[in-house]
Amino acid sequence: MKHLSAKKPVLLLLGVLGLASAQSALAIEIQSLRGENDIKETTEVPEVKRYNKDGQPLPRNYVLQPPLIPHKIDGYQITIKHNKCLSCHSWKNYRRHHATKISQTHFQSRDGIVLANVSARRYFCLQCHVPQTNALPLVENTFEPVESVSAQ
């Protein structure tokens, strides 16, 4: 500081000011997760989403789309020892329970070996197949299904 010339504090001050203004500009652009709510106000709680009631199979939107789950799955467990989904959707059980049968592709291991049962990489159904709720789309979506898979 001893060698600091008279000009330097001025530059430093300008620099600090510049940084402060940049910060205030950022503050306007960035929105925190709590939205525009004042810190003293309580955030409005979003509506609780409900899973859709049991219905008919839902139409697919694109080729190779994993079919959606058209029913509730509360309490259905998938553990390393048992897969509740398969108690209806396996090849052995689907007819009796009037369910959609699991795709044959699911029996293949990642090395291409066809196994006698559902392969570990396809075992956790909910990684691809999901039930639906009454939630509205978060952003506008103009996607339209191709005609070949469209339900109309």
Add this chain to the structure above:
Amino acid sequence: MAKRNIAIGTLLVGIVLGIILWGGFNWAMELTNTEQFCISCHEMRDNVYQEYKGRIHDLNRTGVRATCPDCHVPKEWIYKVKRKIQASNELFHKVMGSIDTREKFEAKRLELARHVWKAMKETDSRECRNCHEYGSMDYMAQGRRARREHQEGLEAGKTCIDCHKGIAHQLPDMAEEDPSAVLAVHPEDKGTE
């Protein structure tokens, strides 16, 4: 006159004693028929109770609960006493430490589950039906799948446990029960267990 007094006295003492002993017996039996009693042993508290917590019979919309004895001890007196006598075998295994670690419990899970399934099947799921009566089910209030499955099940003479295994606890290895609903064993992994 004195003889008559003695007779009446004996009768009264008998009645009072009877009430106390009979009531005491039933009271003591009911004490063992509570959730708190069941989970006073770590075997139940750390395994099956943890799995039961948060599931439909513990946590639900209306707050009606079915606790351990509601499903695992018959309501009717004679069956209840029979079950309580059977429980002496459980006390024996408690002393022997048959399932006193998680590993021991997991090793016995299938066998223990099968005992419960067998009992439920033999009694036509009597304990379920204390609350869930087939005749009082409003199919129209049920979902599409439940409506069909319940009607078909009723016609086929099925009982609750036939489909609702694992409703309150984790299922054991089901490879023998339903080989189509378990994880595939990779050929390279065979024989490692």
